[in-house]
Ligand SMILES: [Fe+2]
């Protein structure tokens with residue numbers, strides 16, 4: 001069995017507000033009497049993708065001094081910038097290719113995939129990333145169930161996506177998802193060992209399905225837009241910080257729990 005904590009969209013921008021919200025949820029996790037096997041952070045970690053924002057992210061997530069009590073697994077989102085991300089969060093040389101990483105536990109493997117497209121808001125898994133997913137799953141050979149994690153949901157979540165910088169309303173409902181979802185669906189069709197998908201980008205947590213697998217968009221830390229039937233669709237910057245826990249059991253079933261901090 002694998003227990004994962006999941007947060008998304010920290011959007012650290014140097015403001016005390018963004019840092020406090022991210023710290024609040026990370027502190028809660030560290031105080032738990034039982035620690036999760038890992039913390040998954042599905043992108044939009046920085047707001048503008050600057051080096052300073054990633055240095056702050058590394059401090060908040062405990063990656064700067066190896067102080068995190070559990071592995072912290074991250075992937076980039078549309079607000080992230082690959083080169084400073086690699087350097088500050090992964091301790092790797094700054095380079096521009098997709099950032100794909102895998103962590104294998106006794107109870108499952110978590111593939112953190114890069115769906116960001118530099119300079120664009122919409123997402124895509126590129127050739128290199130598809131090749132990496134297939135090769136990684138080949139190597140695992142079905143020994144444990146696998147979760148795919150990336151930033152952009154491949155399906156419509158029936159609420160508008162986060163608005164652009166400085167805009168509290170939503171101009172293009174349904175836009176900015178993962179491009180070419182059919183290709184991902186075809187991969188899932190060939191790979192029964194993939195037990196589910198977790199994403200970010202949405203900000204309000206959401207649970208749905210994709211290609212017959214559970215799909216959970218994790219709660220965004222920075223702010224939460226109201227849903228269309230809740231009113232004005234303005235970003236709520238005061239709502240409690242969300243946190244999800246995913247349990248991947250030995251039957252390969254994904255169960256998700258939601259909390260606020
Ligand atoms: Fe975001």
Ligand SMILES: [Fe+2]
Pocket residue numbers: 044077078079151200201
């Ligand atoms: Fe995003």
